Amino acid sequence: MVKYQTPMSPDRLSRTFAALADPTRRAILARLSGGERSVTELAAPHDMSLPAISKHLRVLERSGLIARGRNAQWRPCQLQATPLKDAVDWLEQYRRFWEESLDRLGRYLEELQAKPAGRKPATEKGRRGR
Amino acid sequence: MVKYQTPMSPDRLSRTFAALADPTRRAILARLSGGERSVTELAAPHDMSLPAISKHLRVLERSGLIARGRNAQWRPCQLQATPLKDAVDWLEQYRRFWEESLDRLGRYLEELQAKPAGRKPATEKGRRGR
């Protein structure tokens, strides 16, 4: 019996991270942090067709990371705050973890530095299973 | 003339965001923030085959978000600090933007609150461009 593959549309956090997972799109966001830009302005630095950029913009829009206005034949794009904040808020819940983790690593490296190099104490053998 | 589609392997930041773009994988990371877990432990809460979980773990591993050890027949998974920090570091460059942005929104909403509702002052017309 073959199970159904329900095509569930992802939640917004997922769409945000997915949108951020592409260098072209991150470059577009970086450009937009300098203010509103038209599609052709955004496309200029990229070696890519206009429709390709248009698709990237649609991904960014559907994630909420940008909003598009209308000004004559231009569709100015604007960076949006909320999804960025939501993404960082989700990541923040791990801050304690990574800070402690990198701290431990730092102290370990210092310890190595303190001792003369090339020491290879036999008592360390077989302690991997800790 | 058809252009070549060079299959470029994405940079680590892209792989990290891509890995975070799936709810199952985010749930796995959340579980791992409580400490090392075996594959079956991680799989238990999900209505999904073991191979599917195994694939998710491979994605997480290739992004650097987890590391896998070996303990008899178990492959304990461990959360890793660096990619999380890298992701948040990238997002932090937008903090000023989203704080100012949400601040403006907050002040605007307060202003609305202060005035009696339904007022429609003609003098406000055309001030959108500020």
Add this chain to the structure above:
DNA sequence: CTGGTACTTAACCATTTGGTTAAATAAGCC
């Protein structure tokens, strides 16, 4: 060596993604 438990690999499939080119739409300009 046999069997069980933990996990991965292989093969398959449908959907999504990221690009292309060509055609369509929208708005300003003469």
Add this chain to the structure above:
DNA sequence: GGCTTATTTAACCAAATGGTTAAGTACCAG
């Protein structure tokens, strides 16, 4: 209306993603 500029839509394609089942591998225990 007719040309130009800006942008999107359509149709197509290859590759990646996320799931499946079935078979393989790795290790421990008796």
